[in-house]
Amino acid sequence: MTNLVASVIATIVTIPLLGWYFIYIVNVKVTKNKSKAIRLASDWTTLLFMVAVYFIMAELWGQSFIWIILAVFFFISIIVTWMHWKVSGDIQTRKLFKGIWRFNFLFFLILYFLLSGYGLISIIIS
Incomplete structure (x- = not known):
């Protein structure tokens, strides 16, 4: 049973689209x-997706x-915060964090898609 749970978690981490789809389906049924x-x-x-990108980069290089x-x-956070402040003039933390x-x-x-494509192409070429 532990192996099954570990396999499901590993699959969702390495293929986050399955996790996204699963969460989407559950939320559509509920909401x-x-x-x-x-x-x-x-x-x-x-x-x-962040974890998947990390593992793809670690595997590739x-x-x-x-x-x-x-x-x-953090760079994205700084840019989005600056844009939010410029547009609204006031920082609304809830909207900012969602953004x-x-x-x-x-x-x-x-x-994720770019690195996956690059990984596939590099495997095919080599």
Whole structure:
């Protein structure tokens, strides 16, 4: 039973789209609202995409890039905070944190696909 749980967790971490889809389906069934389910699934799987990007980078180049991932996260946070302040003139922390989290989701989702494609191409070529 422990192996099954470990296998499911490992699969969700390495293939975060399955985790996103699972959370989306559960939220659609519970809330009956697809757009809310998309937002909730995105919010809940941001960390999965960040972890997946870390492991893809570690596998491709054989070293840890956690400092780059953290630097990018904080850089995005600074930029989004600055933009939020410029647009609204006042910082509303709840909206700010949601914006930072969702922008990081989009960034790491795109990075996940780019790195996965690069990894596939590098395996095919070599």
